[in-house]
Amino acid sequence: MLIGIGLGPGDKELLTLRAVRLLKEADKVFVPGKMAKDLVAPYTEAEVLEFPMSNDEDVIRAALERNAERIAPAARNGTAVLGMIGDPSFYSTFSRQVEIMRASHPDIETEVEPGISSITAFASRAKLAINGGFVVTDGEHPDAMIMLKVKKPGELMRSLQREGYREFVLAERVFQDEERIYSGEQIPEQSDYFSIMYARK
Structure with a gap:
């Protein structure tokens, strides 16, 4: 099984109790870079995967395919965790990685465990009380x-x-x-x- 866990906005104290437990219990932990590796370091060793910051779709897809091959053995034989900054369900590369995993390794189950997202972290730090409707977008028209x-x-x-x-x-x-x-x-x-x-x- 592959579990995507949210590591929160970057503060070690903002990992959830469930995230900490899963990091400790996992057979293998993967992260997208140094920031995430530092966040999980108190609980486990992690292997850094490549998630290129690029607009070239071919480059991105090739990296995700390589990641899938590194994740698959651990996820098939036990529990692999992929820790993502923020929340894996909100503007996260985790969904793209899962899409590739399902195409090349459809037998591997995936789950998601939430983390504190940048949206709620921002409201907290900016001392904003959001009590009405609002729009979140990455610049594209929301659908x-x-x-x-x-x-x-x-x-x-x-x-x-x-x-x-x-x-x-x-x-x-x-x-x-x-x-x-x-x-x-x-x-x-x-x-x-x-x-x-x-x-x-």
């Missing part, structure tokens, strides 16, 4: 939304479908014992206060 506290997800989904949204995921009580995840036509009419919905065009 997805994340909505909190969705009490009538079925009604909301039908409304957004009229606006061109086609992909929907709803989660209730994430990481709690009562956690429930729905997608597409499974999405119910009513949901929990602790709910979050993703919609993509």
Whole structure:
């Protein structure tokens, strides 16, 4: 198995307890560079992989393919961890690496463990209280939304479908014992206060 774990924004004290446990338990740990290697150093030895900062898609893909071949033996025979700065699900190379892994090694399972993202770290350091809707983008026009506290997800989904949204995921009580995840036509009419919905065009 390959587990992508979030290492947070760069402070050793902002690793989650789960991240620390997984780093200690993993058969092999991989990281994208010196900053990540320093973050995990108190808990484990890590092998640095190549993630080139390049606009050349061929260069990037070739590096990810090489990484996949280095990760695969450990992930197939035990647990491999790939530690990423921030959160592996937000603007992270982890998703690209998983895409390559699935193409060349479809038998290897992958999981993601969250970390403190740059978005929440920024709000904390800038002393911002975000209590309304906002947009996060890397410069491209956004084609997805994340909505909190969705009490009538079925009604909301039908409304957004009229606006061109086609992909929907709803989660209730994430990481709690009562956690429930729905997608597409499974999405119910009513949901929990602790709910979050993703919609993509």
